[in-house]
Amino acid sequence: MTPAHDLGGNRDASSLTDSVHGMSAVAVQGGSFGELLRSWRQRRRVSQLDLGIEADVSARHISFLETGRSRPSREMVMKLAEELDVPLRHRNALLVAAGFAPVYPEREVRAPEMSVVRQALEKILAGHEPYPAVVVDAAWNLVAANAAAAMFMEGVPDELLAExxxxxxxxxHPKAMGGRLLNLAEVRAHLLYRLRRQAEVSGDGRLAELHDELAAYTYPGVDLNVAHVPGPGDILVPLRIAAGDRVLSMFTTIATFGTPVDVTLSELAIETFWPNDEETAAAFATS
Incomplete structure (x- = not known):
């Protein structure tokens, strides 16, 4: 992870990549408007009839749009994309495929127009100290981090810290946090499930490939099938991290920007880590 405020910039392992790429090849790689529309409708598991009702058109019209017999208006493209909850990046692709100019800009985080966003991120990251906080993009790549997040890099090989x-x-990764998590099986199952759902919903082949990579990691001596039975005091699954002779217990929250109209902004997420017990809070307060 980067220094504080740096704003630069189980399913079978093969089956998820195959299924996501198979379902999303058209959406990710391009195609006609009809092909793109059908791909997103099927991914959302919405029938032509249901989509037509939500968009206030007939199922027949949806069918004609998907087969190319009808050409959508710009307003119809935007309406269908909204009803299908298509990510902004792919809404632009739908517009272009229909013969219209893209609507949503994509700016770098360091662009002058994003200064307000950078200021907000810097305040959130700094304000969360002494606890860790990170900003990630749609592929879970690190965009920024506060100083406390450096704990996640301790002892990590250089190859895992390459941009x-x-x-x-x-x-x-077993040479990073995966080798320090005391409840690895639980955390791994949760993260893989979340990543799998993101890959399926977004149609992003990068996420499917990342899922398969993470799912293939091996941890000698660790039983990944161990299931923790929640106790009466449990309210969530914490991260239990070995830190020298201490055990740090944390939970996380994830926040996104409301009503974004910029592609980059729509794909940013802020993950904040919180102490799950008094011992962990004290450890961060004195670090």
């Missing part, structure tokens, strides 16, 4: 640094790879 782009992937937060989920750091979390589960």
């Amino acid at each position: 782009p640094v992937n937060v989920l790879r750091l979390s589960l």
